[in-house]
Amino acid sequence: MNETAMSDADYQKLGQTLAGLAGQGAMKLEMLDGFFAALVAGPEVIRAAECLPQILGRAWDDDAAFPGPKAFDEFMRLVNGHWHEVSATLLAGDDYYPWLDADDAGRVSGNDWAEGFEQGMALQPADWQLAFDDADAGAALAPIMTLAMEREADPALRTTVSDAQREELLGQLSPAVSRLHDFFRTLREKMAAELAAAEQEKTSF
Template sequence: MSDNVHYKSNIELTPQEYEELEDFLLHESGLKHPMNLDALDGFMTALIIGPEPIMPSQWLPHVWSSAVVDEAPVFESDEQAKRIIGLIMQMMNALSHQFEESPEDYAPLPNLTTFDSDEDQRKAARLWCCGFIEGINMNQDSWKSLLKDEKGAKTVFAISAASGLLREKLNLDEEKEYELWKLIPEAVLEIRDFWRPGHRRKKPDEKQPKAEAPGRNDLCPCGSGKKYKKCSGQ
């Protein structure tokens, strides 16, 4: 699906880079439960618009395994590790730049992609929502104030319902879930705005911090267990 992603700026990954990243995650990494690009986009969105920043060393293992299993990718070389982690960081920074510079133009990745069928598009939408929920679960305590707010709780509920995770409980079908999906772009901006009056409010000249590589003495986020300077940071 990566060739059909609509490319918008030189900050974002090109269609070829999206394809390279997706091929690695799904086919070359040796991972059993990796996120695909749609889930990754939703996951990153929650991390970026959420209440507190989370370091790459904390969230990157969730990219490798979206299940409750510890997995680490198999890289052919240090160069490939640097390349793949660099693409993930670039994707994160491009999304952060979008929210910083032109949030009114925001659209989740499934809405920027041409699919072969309606079913493929609906599946991508559900995966995006699952990724977003996983992003919330990275730091549930910090999200509590949003979930206690009536409007905020409704926005998160819409994302949860559109994910397919509540299908049986709410007696939803794919059509109803996809109708909820159409509300998601606005819901994302409402969640982002919820945090802005509080501790995440920016000064006029303040920019969102970019996702940076770990420090050289930190554990490498690739999951190898080595220090970054002796692994991907070489």
Template sequence: MTVTAFNDADLTRLETLLTPLSASGSTMRPDEVQGFFAALSSGPDQVDADFWLPEVLGDAPAFENPEDEAELAALLQKLYDSIRAALAAGEELDLILYAEEDSGEEGEPDYWPWANAYLYALDLVDTDWFEVAEEDEGFESLMMPMLVLGGAFEDEDGGEDLLTFTDEEIDGYKEELSDALAAVYNYWRAKEQAPVTMRRDGDKVGRNDQCPCGSGKKYKACCGAN
């Protein structure tokens, strides 16, 4: 299936429909939507619009115009599909980032909403990424740009942060974000394709032992011949 790229005109229309809803409430902004979708598209859980649409809309009021509601849903689906296709093709995402608050339109891009929404997706899916990857020592390293930029090490109650990072380190994680997204996506694809070790419940049957199926033949001449 060919996926049409999510273009600048689509983004402009998405901003027109979505941003006013996110101004006061829990509706996601377009940058948060992209981060959220990037995580959902990367992990092992298969989700669809019934899963992610309510999370994107949050407490948005009902649409007065059904056509706007349908158009917004279609744009979100297009964005979701384009992210999945880009990750699968190994293409770098064109990140949707807005200027930091109080820095003006030409200010530094704010990575926190994007990365925080990425981490939010991990709280919603059935699979606990870190539990499944517990034995893979490198997994947390792959996740560090998202964890650091998304505020995972910050104390939400205003206390001392779990870890602190220099401005140079944070800038480094910003530069590594795109590569990290690809690495995490590839990690889960490799995990899906890894062979599963089958373990016997009973004792091993020798080739010259009587076949456990009850045929009376030797195992090598019966079930062991297949």
């Protein structure tokens, strides 16, 4: 039995809790999903509990943000549960599907998800640069960054996405995360093998 499995009710409660803290800068559920995708797929896996200030915004320092310890513990159960689901999916090599919410008009933009992913990358900028510098990994990052930059404050950096382009970009997110996860996993395995070989060389003298 997978004790970390999240039910629909769990996700509804997690989304409602985050929405209730939105005024204090907490992430939306869609943004949290993108954030976790970057934490798990990236250079070094970062657990959810290490990133509560980023997740909760100003609510992290607000003792009144949660009614009591039990409410906070339940929130942590839900946050960790979702993180584990993202992690288990990528580690198993299964297809990862981003959590994308529709707005009041029924439109799915993907901006919140991409901005969450970008925030996850910002925790390890130097290591993520390795992906930008690699042809295949850089191509995987392209649709994510295009959506993330669509709401950029600086007009010179802001991207413009047509409806047709958006549909294509959204369809590229799932394979992009898998490709990035494979890129960094291969890189870690290569570095571990080189380190082991160097240690073996030292002991052979």
